[in-house]
Each structure stands twice: as C-alpha cells, then as structure tokens.
Amino acid sequence: MITAQMNERLTRVGPGTPCGELMRRYWIPFLPFAQLLENPVRKVRILGEDLVVYRDRSGTLGLIGDRCLHRLVDMQFGIPDECGLRCPYHGWLYDETGACTDRPMEAATRFSGKMKAYPVQELGGLVFAYMGPSPAPALPRWDLFVWPNAIRQIAVNTIDCNWLQCQENTGDPTHSAWAHGHLFKYVLEREGRLEERTASENHTIHTRMNWAKGIKDLYAKQTRYGMEKGVIYSKELGADSDRVDRHSTVIFPFYTQTGKTGSPRSEYQIRVPIDDTHTLHICYQTYAAPPGIEAPRQDVIPWYEPPMWDEKGQPILDFVLAQDAIVWVAQGPITDRTQETLGRTDIPIVLLRRQLDEQIGRVERGEAPMNVFEGESPEIIFGSGQEPEGWNQPDWAERQIVLTQSFRKLYHKGLAVDDADRYGPALDIVKDLHRRIDEAEISARTSA
Numbered sequence: 001m002i003t004a005q006m007n008e009r010l011t012r013v014g015p016g017t018p019c020g021e022l023m024r025r026y027w028i029p030f031l032p033f034a035q036l037l038e039n040p041v042r043k044v045r046i047l048g049e050d051l052v053v054y055r056d057r058s059g060t061l062g063l064i065g066d067r068c069l070h071r072l073v074d075m076q077f078g079i080p081d082e083c084g085l086r087c088p089y090h091g092w093l094y095d096e097t098g099a100c101t102d103r104p105m106e107a108a109t110r111f112s113g114k115m116k117a118y119p120v121q122e123l124g125g126l127v128f129a130y131m132g133p134s135p136a137p138a139l140p141r142w143d144l145f146v147w148p149n150a151i152r153q154i155a156v157n158t159i160d161c162n163w164l165q166c167q168e169n170t171g172d173p174t175h176s177a178w179a180h181g182h183l184f185k186y187v188l189e190r191e192g193r194l195e196e197r198t199a200s201e202n203h204t205i206h207t208r209m210n211w212a213k214g215i216k217d218l219y220a221k222q223t224r225y226g227m228e229k230g231v232i233y234s235k236e237l238g239a240d241s242d243r244v245d246r247h248s249t250v251i252f253p254f255y256t257q258t259g260k261t262g263s264p265r266s267e268y269q270i271r272v273p274i275d276d277t278h279t280l281h282i283c284y285q286t287y288a289a290p291p292g293i294e295a296p297r298q299d300v301i302p303w304y305e306p307p308m309w310d311e312k313g314q315p316i317l318d319f320v321l322a323q324d325a326i327v328w329v330a331q332g333p334i335t336d337r338t339q340e341t342l343g344r345t346d347i348p349i350v351l352l353r354r355q356l357d358e359q360i361g362r363v364e365r366g367e368a369p370m371n372v373f374e375g376e377s378p379e380i381i382f383g384s385g386q387e388p389e390g391w392n393q394p395d396w397a398e399r400q401i402v403l404t405q406s407f408r409k410l411y412h413k414g415l416a417v418d419d420a421d422r423y424g425p426a427l428d429i430v431k432d433l434h435r436r437i438d439e440a441e442i443s444a445r446t447s448a
C-alpha cells in the first residue's frame with residue numbers, strides 16, 4: 001500500500017508531473033518504423049501530448065505539434081514535402097525543428113513562428129522520441145535492438161490503463177502460475193480445447209503451474225540498469241528441489257526482457273505511457289540464430305497488432321500477452337494503491353516503486369536519472385549487465401546451449417501458439433530458423 005500522493009507521483013505522466021518529468025529524460029519508443037512506410041504521416045499521443053510524426057520525401061523524420069499555427073488544422077492530414085510537412089489547408093510548411101519555413105500565399109509578410117517539436121531517431125525498426133530538455137542524451141543501443149543475425153518483429157497494442165500497472169507485472173514473477181497457468185487452463189477447458197492444445201509437454205501451462213509449487217520467498221535487488229528478482233523454492237514446501245529461479249531482466253524505466261539475449265526467442269516488453277490511462281505496449285521480439293546458422297535478412301522489421309478482443313467484445317484469453325493485458329486493465333484505469341494488500345510475493349514490486357520514486361527524486365534535484373547516456377551510446381548495452389554466456393560461441397551445438405537454456409525454441413513444433421507471436425508476420429521464417437537450429441543440435445548430439 002502507498003499513499004494517494006505517492007500513487008499520483010508514480011503514475012501521472014503529463015508535462016510538469018514528477019513521473020512525466022522523469023520519463024522526459026529518456027528516448028521513448030512509440031512507433032514501428034514500418035508504419036511510416038505504409039503511411040508517412042501519423043498522429044500519436046506520448047506522455048499525454050498530441051503530436052504528429054512524419055517522414056518527409058528526403059527521408060527525414062519529424063515529430064511536431066498536431067495543430068497548424070495558421071488556423072489549427074490537424075497536421076495528421078498533412079502532405080510530406082521535400083523538407084518537412086505541409087498543412088493540407090493552405091500549405092504552411094514545418095520542418096523537424098517545428099519552424100514554419102514556408103507560407104505559400106503569405107510571401108509578402110515575415111513570420112518566424114515555431115511549433116512544438118521533438119527529436120526523433122530510428123533504431124532496430126522502432127521510432128524513438130526525446131521530449132526532455134536539451135541536449136538530448138544518446139539513444140541507448142540496448143542489446144535486443146542491435147544483436148546481429150536475428151529475425152525481428154514488433155507487436156503493438158494500446159492497453160486501457162496506466163503504464164505502471166503494466167510495468168509492475170515485471171516485478172511479479174509469481175503471476176505466471178495463475179494468469180498463464182490456471183487461468184489459461186480454465187479458458188481452454190471452457191472452450192473444450194484443453195486436451196488438444198496442451199498435449200505437448202512443452203506447452204506453457206505445464207511449466208507455469210509448477211512455478212507455484214513450494215515458493216518460500218522472493219528476492220529483488222537493484223542492478224546497474226534496473227532490477228534483478230526471482231523466486232526462492234523450498235523442497236520442504238513442495239518444490240522439486242531447493243533452488244533460486246531468477247526471472248526476467250528489468251531495464252529502467254519501462255523495459256522488461258524475457259528470454260536471454262542471443263537465444264532463439266527473446267523479447268522486450270516496453271510499457272510506454274500514452275497518457276495517464278493508456279499504455280502503448282510494445283513486444284519487441286527477436287529470434288537469434290547461433291553461429292553457423294544464418295537468419296534471413298529483413299529489409300523492414302514488420303509489425304502487427306495481436307487481437308485482444310473477439311467480435312462479441314469478449315477478451316481473448318488463450319495467449320500469454322492477452323492474459324497479462326486483461327489483468328492490468330482489470331486493476332482499473334489507475335489502480336488505487338491505497339486500497340491494496342501486499343504480500344511477500346510483492347517484494348520486487350515494492351523495490352520497483354522505491355526505485356521509481358528515487359529516480360523521480362534525482363530529476364527533481366536536477367541530477368541525471370539512471371540509464372541516461374551522455375555522448376555516444378556503446379555499440380551494444382546488455383540490459384542484464386553482462387554478455388550472455390554461450391549463445392555466441394561456435395561450439396554452441398556441442399554444448400547443447402540452445403537445447404538446455406532456451407525457454408522457447410520450438411516454434412516449428414507448435415510452441416508459438418502460446419503467445420502473441422502466433423499472429424506475427426515473421427512467424428514462418430522463425431519456424432524455419434528454429435527447425436534449422438533444432439537439426440543442428442540433434443546432429444551435434446548424435447555425432448558426439
């Protein structure tokens with residue numbers, strides 16, 4: 001439980017709010033670049049601000065206010081020019097700094113008006129905005145955006161609740177047993193598809209339900225870029241063994257990584273605040289090929305929107321992302337944390353909130369918060385704080401690295417149906433890649 005003031009402090013993201021000011025210190029991913037190839041002018045809402053992003057005819061990206069300075073026409077209907085975006089009404093032209101550089105029928109009068117504009121950059125098929133004070137820091141090259149020899153696809157959804165509910169899910173390793181285990185099972189039972197869908201021992205349901213057995217405690221600690229957390233199991237309490245399971249990597253402020261970098265399937269889940277009560281959820285999915293196997297080249301990283309609701313308006317609940325999304329929305333537009341009852345399993349969430357509060361405090365004191373990089377970004381930044389072991393070694397197949405360490409490598413055997421990936425445009429080439437990885441491992445094992 002936290003106070004009402006603290007709840008406001010951690011959740012509101014508009015200009016001038018404590019969390020909003022923190023968010024404005026980061027490069028914020030807000031659009032798959034591929035969407036600009038389909039339509040070069042798009043309206044977007046980021047941190048409660050209505051903006052228009054465009055790609056002009058020379059390829060420059062701009063992110064400007066959504067209203068023409070003349071008579072306030074919505075610039076989402078604008079016309080891309082050689083350098084900038086023209087208003088569709090009388091042709092006023094704006095460049096990526098927001099400067100009005102041409103007023104076709106007002107040549108006789110001088111004008112030096114400027115509208116709101118923010119720097120934008122593209123990395124790994126995503127468009128990022130920086131909405132904070134100048135100068136903009138470096139756009140961090142987090143590992144999944146730049147890891148070589150991989151297939152990628154980007155899933156985007158608008159979730160109708162505050163961003164922090166989605167991000168708190170990251171500090172919640174135990175929800176898997178229920179939201180992705182028992183709930184999943186219940187949904188399939190009601191649909192009469194339980195046997196058919198979960199026949200494979202690789203199905204998520206089997207492993208997830210096991211995660212609930214024998215939990216003794218949770219742990220969480222701050223790391224260089226975010227947080228590490230996991231579950232401590234006890235044999236005495238019913239677990240298979242006494243052990244500690246580390247869970248997904250957290251990169252402050254809004255990234256979570258599932259799957260190891262360089263593995264056949266890893267993903268950033270990025271929770272971008274659209275405004276106080278809407279979140280852009282981005283699943284940035286990478287399917288890496290180990291050395292000796294070549295992933296097919298992608299000229300454009302494709303995007304998709306996994307459906308969350310059926311034609312009757314009922315939630316779709318038979319894949320992992322949709323199960324997460326429904327429980328986030330079901331906590332309310334901005335969950336009232338003064339009313340909650342936390343348990344031991346919420347230890348990482350308490351740390352996550354404390355870390356957020358501390359970083360907001362840094363900005364309030366005029367200091368740079370964590371994960372703001374001056375100058376150039378390193379070529380690659382490993383969010384876990386260390387280079388992943390084994391994945392990039394030439395003897396991966398002999399060492400059975402993929403076989404033993406990958407959570408999801410068997411998409412060619414039907415595993416993709418568990419999650420949003422099943423709707424992804426790159427799925428067929430991923431299945432082919434996984435089949436080739438599987439074959440290489442089998443042949444290494446049989447020749448060993």
Ligand code: FES
Nearest residue numbers: 068070071087090
């Ligand atoms: S309203 Fe935009 S140019 Fe007139």
Ligand SMILES: [Fe+2]
Nearest residue numbers: 176179180324
């Ligand atoms: Fe989940």
